[in-house]
Amino acid sequence: MERMGESPDKRPETGPDTGRADGEAPQRAPEGTGTAVAAGSSEAGTPGVSRSAEFVRGRRRMTWLVPLFVALPILAVLVSLTIGVYSISLPDVCRIVWCGITGTKFTSDAYANPQLAYNMVWTVRLPRVVASSLVGAGLGMAGAVFQGVFRNPLASPYTLGVSNGAGFGAAIAIVLGLSMGFTQGSAIAFGLASVALTFAVASRSSRSNVTLVLAGMLISSLFSSLVSLIKFVADPAEKLPQIVYWLMGSFSEVSFDKLVTILPLYVVSVVVLLCYRWRLNVLSVGDVEARSFGVNVTRDRNVAIVAASVISAVAVSVSGIIGWVGIVVPHLARMITGPDYRRLLPVSLSLGAVYLCVIDDVCRALTTAEIPIGVVTGIIGVPLFLFFIYKKKVNW
Amino acid sequence: MRLTVEDVSFGYDASRKVLQGMTFTYESPDVMCLLGSNGVGKSTLLKCIMGELTPTSGTILIDGRPVRSYSPREMAHRVAYIAQTHTPSFSYKVIDVVTMGRTSRIGYLANPSDSDVQFAYEQLEYLGIERLAERPYTDISGGERQLVMIASALAQQPEALLLDEPTAHLDFGNQFKFVRLVERLRERGMGVLMTTHFPDHALLLGCTTAILTNGGVGAQGPAGQVVTEESLRTIYDIEINIRDIERRRVCIPGSMTDPLGREDRSSGAGKFETGSTRRP
Numbered sequence: 001m002e003r004m005g006e007s008p009d010k011r012p013e014t015g016p017d018t019g020r021a022d023g024e025a026p027q028r029a030p031e032g033t034g035t036a037v038a039a040g041s042s043e044a045g046t047p048g049v050s051r052s053a054e055f056v057r058g059r060r061r062m063t064w065l066v067p068l069f070v071a072l073p074i075l076a077v078l079v080s081l082t083i084g085v086y087s088i089s090l091p092d093v094c095r096i097v098w099c100g101i102t103g104t105k106f107t108s109d110a111y112a113n114p115q116l117a118y119n120m121v122w123t124v125r126l127p128r129v130v131a132s133s134l135v136g137a138g139l140g141m142a143g144a145v146f147q148g149v150f151r152n153p154l155a156s157p158y159t160l161g162v163s164n165g166a167g168f169g170a171a172i173a174i175v176l177g178l179s180m181g182f183t184q185g186s187a188i189a190f191g192l193a194s195v196a197l198t199f200a201v202a203s204r205s206s207r208s209n210v211t212l213v214l215a216g217m218l219i220s221s222l223f224s225s226l227v228s229l230i231k232f233v234a235d236p237a238e239k240l241p242q243i244v245y246w247l248m249g250s251f252s253e254v255s256f257d258k259l260v261t262i263l264p265l266y267v268v269s270v271v272v273l274l275c276y277r278w279r280l281n282v283l284s285v286g287d288v289e290a291r292s293f294g295v296n297v298t299r300d301r302n303v304a305i306v307a308a309s310v311i312s313a314v315a316v317s318v319s320g321i322i323g324w325v326g327i328v329v330p331h332l333a334r335m336i337t338g339p340d341y342r343r344l345l346p347v348s349l350s351l352g353a354v355y356l357c358v359i360d361d362v363c364r365a366l367t368t369a370e371i372p373i374g375v376v377t378g379i380i381g382v383p384l385f386l387f388f389i390y391k392k393k394v395n396w
Numbered sequence: 397m398r399l400t401v402e403d404v405s406f407g408y409d410a411s412r413k414v415l416q417g418m419t420f421t422y423e424s425p426d427v428m429c430l431l432g433s434n435g436v437g438k439s440t441l442l443k444c445i446m447g448e449l450t451p452t453s454g455t456i457l458i459d460g461r462p463v464r465s466y467s468p469r470e471m472a473h474r475v476a477y478i479a480q481t482h483t484p485s486f487s488y489k490v491i492d493v494v495t496m497g498r499t500s501r502i503g504y505l506a507n508p509s510d511s512d513v514q515f516a517y518e519q520l521e522y523l524g525i526e527r528l529a530e531r532p533y534t535d536i537s538g539g540e541r542q543l544v545m546i547a548s549a550l551a552q553q554p555e556a557l558l559l560d561e562p563t564a565h566l567d568f569g570n571q572f573k574f575v576r577l578v579e580r581l582r583e584r585g586m587g588v589l590m591t592t593h594f595p596d597h598a599l600l601l602g603c604t605t606a607i608l609t610n611g612g613v614g615a616q617g618p619a620g621q622v623v624t625e626e627s628l629r630t631i632y633d634i635e636i637n638i639r640d641i642e643r644r645r646v647c648i649p650g651s652m653t654d655p656l657g658r659e660d661r662s663s664g665a666g667k668f669e670t671g672s673t674r675r676p
Contacts, residue, residue: 282496293552
């Protein structure tokens with residue numbers, strides 16, 4: 001039969017055909033678009049205005065999300081820059097940032113030494129605040145992706161063993177006394193190696209979705225044991241505290257150099273995932289359905305997993321292991337946007353940035369001695385997650 | 397679209413064959429029913445056709461090309477497959493799920509446009525369930541979910557629908573409505589290839605019917621010729637009576653006088669055997 005000829009699937013005519021077989025009243029308005037449809041029904045007779053066109057026009061669009069969720073992280077960053085022992089007001093912070101961007105000199109009568117205020121913002125606080133925002137945004141987004149492709153509310157950026165792999169990489173570099181840059185590189189390399197290993201283990205089975213999570217758990221515990229081994233043999237006076245500190249996560253050692261190294265990988269992965277937002281929707285519905293819809297499930301899921309893993313690995317390499325952000329942030333975001341990745345991904349990025357930025361503020365401002373951020377995210381994240389479950393807000 | 401299944405066998409391991417020597421052809425926009433007992437491999441056969449499983453032997457061709465050579469996107473333009481059950485994990489709106497059917501019709505990284513959403517909504521209207529459009533897919537009933545999946549499949553604009561026991565989870569009324577829906581799809585020019593447990597439906601539709609047995613396809617032809625008392629008895633291993641009542645032909649399982657086997661226990665009443673335990 002000729003496939004190219006007449007399409008066997010003619011567009012159905014709306015109107016006389018509706019609701020014939022199933023005996024449902026087709027005249028009832030779809031919920032949530034009451035006014036739009038009511039307005040449309042009066043002109044239902046007019047040619048050219050079909051009810052489906054009315055429906056499309058009446059759909060609620062969350063356009064207010066865009067400015068809000070662009071503004072929130074910027075605001076969080078600026079406010080965070082004011083926090084610290086040396087007090088700098090919010091307007092001055094804005095001026096200092098502006099001066100830095102435009103390259104002009106910051107002058108002010110309010111400070112005994114304006115250059116000190118300038119340096120405080122640009123070289124001490126800004127790298128740290130930007131780092132916590134980027135890491136938070138990355139972990140939030142990666143978590144949203146993992147939860148979708150595994151269809152599992154407990155999946156996180158660390159599900160495939162990135163955190164323990166990276167922890168092992170960092171620990172080994174610290175024990176060998178390598179420089180900061182090498183420690184970071186080693187963390188990224190081993191983080192991604194653990195994901196590769198997880199894939200290799202899981203590729204033996206055709207039910208790759210469940211097997212992947214299982215393989216991730218196995219590889220994760222393997223690296224966790226190796227980290228314990230390194231801790232055991234490490235010099236307890238000097239190296240061990242460094243390793244422990246790294247494993248608990250911290251932004252205190254962050255610098256712009258550290259950020260610049262990871263930025264290309266980070267940006268590419270974020271862009272790839274943002275481009276994949278509709279595909280992620282289809283993937284999150286189910287393997288069989290996605291395949292029938294014409295999606296190459298294995299390939300597209302692997303692209304998403306690799307991109308999200310890269311983000312997680314580079315995030316961990318900057319800050320050490322910070323748990324719970326990748327689980328809590330996507331759930332928070334889903335409460336606002338629903339499951340649709342076209343909105344969920346940008347909002348997860350934005351909320352993740354705000355969330356970790358604020359938590360890092362708490363870490364450095366609450367006490368004179370700094371609290372490890374991985375500890376705080378756990379202490380805040382677990383009750384938050386319990387709250388979601390309790391309130392049935394886990395929009396699943 | 398022309399589907400050729402030639403001597404297809406499949407087994408999860410070498411010792412246990414789920415499918416053996418299946419041979420039949422299907423051409424859209426026909427309606428075709430596949431009848432067979434539990435465990436005879438109806439679902440497995442559909443999964444092989446969709447390329448989800450690879451047959452251990454035999455060939456499956458669509459328009460003369462092996463199904464494995466089709467990209468998922470090309471395949472989606474030929475057939476849409478709806479599994480028996482779908483357990484949703486996320487509370488997408490119904491309209492979003494139906495719009496997902498457009499995925500193979502839009503660019504690789506594109507988002508569906510307004511006209512895609514409109515087309516999806518028209519499929520809901522066609523099925524008479526447009527009132528569900530803004531409802532979460534997780535909150536609707538199993539029967540409604542089935543219709544939503546059919547709407548998604550229609551939004552995909554394939555040449556045929558591949559349905560795995562579409563009436564399995566429907567109530568008595570919805571089962572019958574579904575048969576009428578298949579008739580409407582036929583009028584619309586949409587091919588339907590479905591597995592079913594109801595020989596009545598095949599008779600009602602008067603469609604091409606193939607009978608699957610453990611040893612291959614028992615018979616293929618118009619329902620009126622293939623669905624007979626003898627053939628049904630072979631499939632289901634019970635006595636089945638086919639009667640014409642007014643203008644309807646119906647299948648009545650069991651003896652006409654002693655359906656529950658109260659008088660004659662020797663017929664094995666109340667004991668179960670399935671296709672995978674019964675040997676041909």
